[in-house]
Amino acid sequence: MQGRPKGIRWQVTFLFSWLCHSVSGQIHYSIVEEMRKGSVVGNLAKDLGMNIKDLSARKIHIVSDVSEKYFHINPKNGDLYIADKIDRETLCGAAAECALTFDAVAENPLNIFSVKIAIQDINDNPPRFIQDKYVLQMSEHTLPGAKFNLKNAIDLDIGINGLKGYRLSANQHFVLSHQTDGIAFPELVLEKPLDREAQSSYELILTAVDGGIPAQTGTTLIQISVTDINDNTPTFTQNIYKVQIKESMPLNSTVLQVSANDADEGVNGQITYSFNTILNHILESFTINPSNGEIKTKEHLDYEVTKNYEFTVEAKDGGGLVSNAKVLIDILDENDNVPDISITSLSSPVPEDTEPGTVVSLIAVRDKDSGPNGEVQCQVIGDAPFQLISSASNFYKIVTKSSLDREQTSSYNITIQASDKGSPPLFSEKMIQVDLSDVNDNAPVFEKWTYDVYVPENNLPGVSIFSIQAKDIDSLENAKLTYSVVSNTDGKDPSSLHVSINPVTGVIYAQKSFDYEQNREFIVQVVAKDSGSPPMNASTTLRIHVVDQNDNPPVILYPATMDGPIFEMVPWSSEQGSLISKVVAVDADSGHNAWLSYFLQSSESSVFTIDQHTGEIRTSHVFQERDVLKHKVTVIVKDNGFPPLSASATLNLVVGDSFQQVIPKISSQSNKLDSGSNLQIYLVVALALISFLFLLTVIFAIISKYRESKYASSFGSVNANLYPTIDPRFISQFKSGTLQLPYSYDVCVTLDSRKNDFAYLRPQSNVPVDHLIDADDSGLGNESSKDSLLAENISPQAGMFDLVWW
Incomplete structure (x- = not known):
């Protein structure tokens, strides 16, 4: 071959x-x-x-x-x-x-x-005999035509490439007779009688030939020994043994037992059983008892590996005669394999805006068992928004069954359970992780709609005053926020120029120094925008309140500060506690910083008192002859800020009914108090000045006669317009701790308080002399109180007058 x-x-x-x-x-x-x-x-x-x-x-x-x-x-x-x-x-x-x-x-x-x-199949396997040499013993009395079964050859090929036949080498006594029963068993036929004495042994070559082109062959040597008679060959009870066993059969379990009979006696009747095969998987799976033909399992059987076994069992007697029987073993499947789940295709991560019904994965499910044991059903375990759809044969698609939201669940562990239809059924599970990728579907969110920020005035430009943060539950670039300030005013000084914001951290900085007295609060809008595509944004309102600081000292409105000293007449007959004058002051600050307190210097505290809250100056006792007639009173006004700021005003108070009466007394008291002082010089100068002014006023009086009707109403009352107009913005600041505004005094002064002029006033004899100033919380007195400066016995014909020096 x-x-x-x-x-x-x-x-x-x-x-x-x-x-x-x-x-x-x-x-x-x-x-x-x-x-x-x-x-x-x-x-x-x-x-x-x-x-x-x-x-x-x-x-x-x-x-x-x-x-x-x-x-x-x-x-x-x-x-x-x-x-x-x-x-x-x-x-x-x-x-x-x-x-x-x-x-x-x-x-x-x-x-x-x-x-x-x-x-x-191709013809790649030659026929092979189990043994290279076979020994036969034949009795010399064997009759021609006797048949001897020989061991067959095995060809792993199939069809035409399988075993086709046998050839026997040339000899004078033996020929082959072919017997076919599924597997070809060669039989040696004796044609001529044997003569042990002529030839005691024979060696024949048996050749097995397959049907391939070219054909392949295998050979074995047959050695024949001529002995005395052994004329009965073993005979099996069955030519073919069939049995079905479960794959779960334990080791060393009996599968079946073959049996053969031999009519001979003695050694020629003793039968030995063996496997007539060279296949390793059979020899490794089963054993046969050579004495009784019992076949047992040698290892665990597996239906999924081998579903059936087919081999030949040989029975050989003591005389060397053999016979063969076929054994067919079918393995019954049991549900001993759990379904196997494998991932064929997986798309992860999946965008969170994926539409329902989108395929995210393809899985294959297989069960090595057969029949109902290999039929598999799959399902999704749990409440994940996914479902299985059978695709083809053992394939399933995993598709989304509802909308997804990464902000609620960023990743899903999908548990797939596969179960077969065996009894009892077997289960297997596989977990598939599907991650969700973010899309920009959430706008930034501020914690509050409006934030109130309190910043002290006079702050340094560039200092941080607040930090604002927004949250975006998206991820990566979709959650990266940028902050900006948008002004909500259209004026020349928009709020966006007051502050700036760090676009990354959200820290807000003051662009300028704030002034409470100019701008108490302003509103800006802060916008947070993410970096998604398209971007989303949110806004919040930032209300910045400027907190007042004590940076404005009190301003004294009355008495007004002038180049010369201020003199006011205090009636000699004033009773204890009489209102003499009132100091009026304001403070541009607010709150505690604008609460004003009035104090007298300690040197005058024994003669006059001042109300700490209203600034009213009153007498502390009734005047006596020994009292000093001229008093220089210094009033200090302090606010309630920290540190406190203050201002002061000085009033010259003269005790008496008229200057003519007061001047001599002042001169004598001054000589007694200080003989070396220059008071007399000042009094002479004052009298000279008064005389000059008197002459000047006489001239003005003559001129005023012609305009008496015109100016009568003008001199009737001098209203509060003599004082500078107060900005109405200050009014709301002073609600406690000081005099209510507007606060006006009707005083007898010249037409222009900035000039040192005199004005003649028409006396009113029916008005008693009471106080120099009659003031209350509603205003600063009126002109009628100034007329009390005229003496009771002085008349216009006498040319006497009272002088008020403003």
Whole structure:
């Protein structure tokens, strides 16, 4: 026999069924075994009707536990080629049909194709005998025509490449008689009687020939010893033994027991049993008791590995005669394999705005068991928003069944449970993690709609005054916020110029120094915008309150500050507690900083008192002859700020009914108090000045006669317009702790308080002399009180007058 020639030509047959989006048929290929690695089976892409240009995007690949070891798909041209050597006998043994199947999965869009590749046998195995030499003993009395069973040869190939027949080497006594019963058992037939004395032994060559082209052969040596008579061969009770056992049968369990009978006696009737096979998987799985023919399991059986066993048992007597019987063992499947879940395709992360019904993964579920034990059902465990949709055969799609929200759940652990229909059923679970990617679907959110910020005035420009933060529950760039300030005023000095904001941290800085007296509060709008596409934003209102600081000292409105001293007449007859004058002051600050307190210097505290809150100056006792007539009173006005600010005003108070009466007394008291003083000089100068002014007023009086009617009403009352107009903005600041505004005094003064002029006043004899100033909380007195300066006995005809020096 010749061996298999190199470079043997092979042919691939191809059957194709059109598939579109689901498996509606199978693609069939047929190849011969033992092909070289890298041999092309066929162009799978072309046979599937796929465009070669789309192969890379569609990611076609093989899904199989076994086939992917032997076949690969070229992703560039779609060729299906052999990845490893294929031995049909290793894969399928002696089975009539041998095929490998797998699923070809293509993505974008998802398609599943079933491919079946039939493995054709080649004549790569010669027939083989179990032993290289067999020994037979024949009695010389054996009659011609006697038959002797020989051990058969085994050829792993099938069909025409399998065992075809036997040949016996040329001799004068023996020929072959072929017997076929599934497996060919050669029989040696004696044609001529034996003569032990002529020839005691024979050596014959038995050749087994297969049907391949060229044919292959195997040989064994038959040694025949001629002995005395042993004319009965063992006989099995059955030619074929069939049995079914469970794959879960324990080790060393009895499968069956074969039995053979031999009519001979003694040694020729003693039978020994053995396996007549060279297959390792049989010899490794079973043992046979040589004495009684009991066959037991040697290892655990597995239906998924081998579904049935077929072998020959030999019975041999002591005389060397043998007989054979066939044993068929079928393995019954049990539900001993849990379903296997594998991920074929997975898309992760998934955008959170994915529409319901979107495929996120493809899984394959297989069970090695058969029948109901291999039928699998799948379901999603838990309340994840995903569901399974059967795709094809054992494939399932995992699709979204509702809308997703990354801010609520950023990742899902999808638990897939597969169960078969065995009894009891077996379960398996697989967890698939699907992450969600963020989209910009959430706007920034501030904690408050409005923020109130209190900033002390006179702050340094550039100092941080507040920090504001917004939150965005998106992630990455979608949550990266930028802050800006938007003014809500249209004036020349918009609020956005007062403050600035760090666009990253949200820290707000003052752009200028604030002045409470100019601007007590202003409103700005802060906008937070994320970096998503398109961006989203939110805004909040920032109300900045300027907090007053004690930066303005009190301002004394009355008495007004002038170049010369201020004199006021205090009636000699004033009673204790009489109101003499009132100091009026204001403070541009507010609150505690504008609460004013009035104090007298300690040197005058024994003669006059001042109300700490209203500034009213009153007499502390009734005047006596020994009292000093002239008093210089200094009033200090302090606010309630920290540190406190103050202002002072000085009043010259003269006690008497008229200056004429007062001057001599003042002069005498001054001589007594200080003989060396220059008071007399001042009095002389004062009298000279008074005389000059008197002459001047006489001239003015003559002129005023002609305009008496015109100016009568004008001199009736001098109202508060003599004082500077107070800004109405100050009014709201002074609500407690000082005099209410506007506060006016009606005083007898010249027409212009800034000039040292005199005005003649018409006396009113019916008005008694009471006080120099009659003031209350509603105003600063009136002109009638000034008329009290005129003496009771002085009349216009006498030319006497009272002088008020302002």
